[in-house]
Amino acid sequence: MDRLTRGLTAFFTYAFLGIMAFLSVFPFIWMVLGATNTSIDIIKGKVGIGTALLDNIRAFNAAVDVPLVFWNSIKIALISTALTLIVASLAGYGFEVFRSKYRERVYSAILLTLMVPFAALMIPLFVMMGKFGLINTHWAVILPTLGSAFVIFYFRQSTKAFPSELRDAARVDGLKEWQIFLLIYVPVMRSTYAAAFIIVFMASWNNYLWPLIVLQSNEMKTITLVVSSMASAYYPDFGAVMVSAILATLPTLIVFFVMQRQFVQGMTGSIK
Amino acid sequence: MAMSELSLKSVRKTFGALEVIKGVDLEIEKGEFTVFVGPSGCGKSTLLRMIAGLEDISSGDLEISGERMNETDPSKRGIAMVFQSYALYPHLTVRQNMGFALRFAGVPKAEIEKQVMDAARILELEKLLDRKPKALSGGQRQRVAIGRAIVRHPKVFLFDEPLSNLDAELRVHMRVEIAKLHKKLGATVVYVTHDQVEAMTLADKIVVLRDGRIEQVGSPLQLYSDPDNRFVAGFIGSPKMNFLPATAVTTNGQPSIRLDASGIVLPAGHLATRLAEGTKLVAGLRPEIFKDGGDSSLLLDIEMVEHLGSETLVHARSGETLVTVKYGGIRPMKDGETVRAEFDAASVLFFGADDQRIR
Incomplete structure (x- = not known):
């Protein structure tokens, strides 16, 4: 009886996990298989390897200036990630390390911005960017992401594990505050930076709605916009769409696999 | 008079309305090993951090080699500090860690290398110089x-509970190492600990702190045998001193003190203070003053005996009061027995109702 219960529990657990795994992985498999099939086969629901891969790549290449679109995406993602990490880590470190009467109030105000949905910010942001003359420039995509409350929060939480005695030792060794930050904090917290890098890079790479609003000409567009515009064309070529989707997914996959170890370390908060 | 290496004058520290250091005056001579002891929260670490410059001094003066240092940057005070958690930079090798401060002081590379090698030789770290801290054991890290600290040739070494993170065996070993090092370098040391064995074994001078104030300053043996008050008497010495309520009386025309629970009368003629008849006080008996052939004795009901081989600790009751007795060697005593524990009356210390020593 006991064995039966255990067996059943295991069966349902694995069945549930199996279904969840399938739901997560199947779209990827379909995307890869779809890239080898013609648009008609894809619409028919064919799940299998086809022979149209080269045609699909050619069609995608003909429709899109691939190097330019990639360059746009990479440029925006890298600049945005680098600046966000600098701003957020300085803020997180400052909030955790320096005592002030107003510290918690300012911090709460920043966290409060997490509660405001982006949809509510779109119009004022658009007006602001218009006044700065930044519409249809990449800065319009980059600037609003810099003061990310979530990343500041993440850095402050991680800084709690940064030993205060290291800062004391550095002060006794004659370092100024900015030197402590650059020469001690940054290298000690590198796994936190790695995890934050992945999170922010992915978010920036996958960013769709805001670039769609502020990037208007074709030569400014990012890969997510291109995938979407191909999929929503009057006669979408789903084979080419699948190829573009694969290309759009690759960089984030590469970044994740390269930095996987640091990512896990950063998320579990280990300092070594 | 020789100038002190380190001098604190009416030093105070407040955090908002809370005063944590309540006016400390202290002189530390060159080459002296001074230990701050006291219970948790007594302010010993804060005081050390104030000397280091890691905490501001709210009022009073701090002088190192005769120079006022209140506002001086920590790196320019001529101090070096060893932290409880070692505070080694985890991303740097041992060599880089040791030379870090010199690099920032603009010392030439060759000179840094020489200093690091010298210090490594003293501490037998030569083989570990290219390792990162995580590849070292606790003792090596320490x-x-x-x-x-050594490579900076500081005027004053500051140690903040440096052995607390080590296991018992290593702690004893490192304690001996630190004592040897002090002898070899002849350096001035200020050392914070809550472990009174460390304090007793290392110190030339012990500063007992309580609640942000100095209770007593003196050599280890001075504090042990001649404490100023009940707090110091209880804090120094292990096991703790026994405190028994007592009353001043006159016996046969002689000033005496009667232990309340047992009725034992001890002579008080040797005390300079004349106590009025009936004055309430406290008698302090160290566990180790009990020995066979003493001129006085207490009747004790044994509650528990701890046989440690080299000594026997007897936890017993005299009336309501718990008394600990420490005998050398092995004693055939058992729980539940009643024994007469003898001691010399001259070894008993007396404290007034205000906890100050009556001499």
């Missing part, structure tokens, strides 16, 4: 932390 030696690196000490090495980092």
Whole structure:
């Protein structure tokens, strides 16, 4: 009886996990298989390897200036990630390390911005960017992401594990505050930076709605916009769409696999 | 009079309305090993951090080698500090850790290398110089932390509970190492600990702190045998001193003190203070003053005996009061027995109702 219960529990657990795994992985498999099939086969629901891969790549290449679109995406993602990490880590470190009467109030105000949905910010942001003359420039995509409350929060939480005695030792060794930050904090917290890098890079790479609003000409567009515009064309070529989707997914996959170890370390908060 | 290496004058520290250091005056001579002891929260670490410059001094003066240092940057005070958690930079090798401060002081590379090698030789760290801290044991890390302090040739070494993170065996070993090092370098040391064995074995001078104030300053044996008050008497010595309520009486025309619970009368003629008849006080009996052939004795009901081989600890009751007795060697005593524990009346200390020593 006991064995039966255990067996059943295991069966349902694995069945549930199996279904969840399938739901997560199947779209990827379909995307890869779809890239080898013609648009008609894809619409028919064919799940299998086809022979149209080269045609699909050619069609995608003909429709899109691939190097330019990639360059746009990479440029925006890298600049945005680098600046966000600098701003957020300085803020997180400052909030955790320096005592002030107003510290918690300012911090709460920043966290409060997490509660405001982006949809509510779109119009004022658009007006602001218009006044700065930044519409249809990449800065319009980059600037609003810099003061990310979530990343500041993440850095402050991680800084709690940064030993205060290291800062004391550095002060006794004659370092100024900015030197402590650059020469001690940054290298000690590198796994936190790695995890934050992945999170922010992915978010920036996958960013769709805001670039769609502020990037208007074709030569400014990012890969997510291109995938979407191909999929929503009057006669979408789903084979080419699948190829573009694969290309759009690759960089984030590469970044994740390269930095996987640091990512896990950063998320579990280990300092070594 | 020789100038002190380190001098604190009416030093105070407040955090908002809370005063944590309540006016400390202290002189530390060159080459002296001074230990701050006291219970948790007594302010000993805060005081050390104030000397280091890691905490501001709210009022009073701090002088090192006769120079006022209140506002001086920590790196320019001529101090080096060893922290409880070692505080080694985890991303740097032992060599880089030890030379870090010199690099920032603009010392030429060749000179840094020489200093690091010298310190490494003293601490037997030569083989570990290219390792990162995570590849070192606790004791090795602590030696690196000490090495980092040595290379700076400070006027004053500050140690903040440096052995607390080590296991018991290593702690004893490092204690001996630190004592040897002090002898070899002849350095002025200020050392914070809550472990009174460390204090007793290392110190030339012990500063007992309580609640942000100095209770007593003196050599280890002075504090042990001649404490100023009940707090110091209880804090120094292990097991703790026994405190028994007593009353001043006159016996046969002689001033005496009667232990309330047992009725034992002890002579008080040797005390300079004349106590009025009936004055309430406290008698302090160290566990180790009990020995066979003493001129007085207490009747004790044994509650528990701890046989440690080299000594026997007897936990017993005299009336309501718990009394600990320490005998050398092995004693055939058992729980539940009643024994007469003898001691010399001259070894008993007396404290007034205000906890100050009555001499």
